[in-house]
Amino acid sequence: MAVRCSKCNGTAVIYLPYGNENFCKKHFVDSFERRVRRTVREFRMIRKGDRIGAAVSGGKDSVTMLHLLRGICDSMRVPLVALSVDEGIEGYRARTLQVAKENCRKLGVEHKILSFKKEIGITVDEIAEREERMRTCSYCGVFRRWILNKAAREMGLNKLAVGHNLDDAAQTILMNFLRNEPFRLARFGPSGGIIKHEFFVDRIKPLMRIPERESAVYSIIKGMDIRFGRCPYAHEAFRNKVRCFLNDLEEEFPGTKFRVFNSFMSVRDVLGEKFNTNETPMKCKQCGELSSQEVCMRCRMLEELKFEK
């Protein structure tokens, strides 16, 4: 006997343990899209007059986000551009960039690809030749954020949407808690930026209330042709532990990830008041981008890499 949709008696494609509901394709897609639109509205992520950039890696979350943003931005007459970064990872990035490209073409969204080689002068494969795995990941993250922020601003975009989902959020919240990083925790959230500055493009996270497995299901139903692969350099030992811990808890106590997120949201304002660094960011002496120190992290890292040549 097939499991039936809790709404229409059609064949179920997914079970949502936290709501104890089964959904058919149609009712899952309806519910998924409604939740994303609600999140966008609730945190006022997109307003009239905005120009939105979407960071699209070609993975399930970012491509799913792009599909939804397309509809939301169109209905609000807000321009949307997709940005992808080619870090130069042989045998991995070409395929995901192709997925990003193909989905942008299908949706009619302008697509800009930025490369590490051109913007930074070095690829991730080249960094990996001289660095340990863990370091490679840190370089990659800093360089990618620098490239995206600079490109988005130069293209006149005022917000950059990223595909962070509920799993990412619950992990980040718990990690900051476990590491006793209240300042970092206070800066985290569904919208806004690390810092407030006209030079910094605000981040928005439309999938913040979407469990990761649901974004995978949505991408399959919508035929996005995603491979559920991982970056060959992926190395985040602590996050992996926290991810497993949360998934185990979620399986036994459905709704745990939502509760972690909601608990954080209910104390976020208080955290923000208490743990505000009131730092005025300055412009990096070398590249002119925003920085908390005279020379930004990207430029310091580049310096290290040159030194180690």
Add this chain to the structure above:
Amino acid sequence: MGSFKVKLNGKYAKVRWKNGMRIIDFMHQLCVNRETHLAKKNGRLVSELEEVSAKDRIEIFGVVYGG
């Protein structure tokens, strides 16, 4: 109790099967979490609460990767 061949991330794995078992029971036997894995029955994406009959083709695949 019979044995059943499941495709797990593209490779065949053996699980115990008896009438009335569901995909989630296979997931537990294979030690995979439903938070990170989805299932197809006879090529169609299904709820993991779906029952498995002797002739079904079951595929379980990971969609959430560490790191």
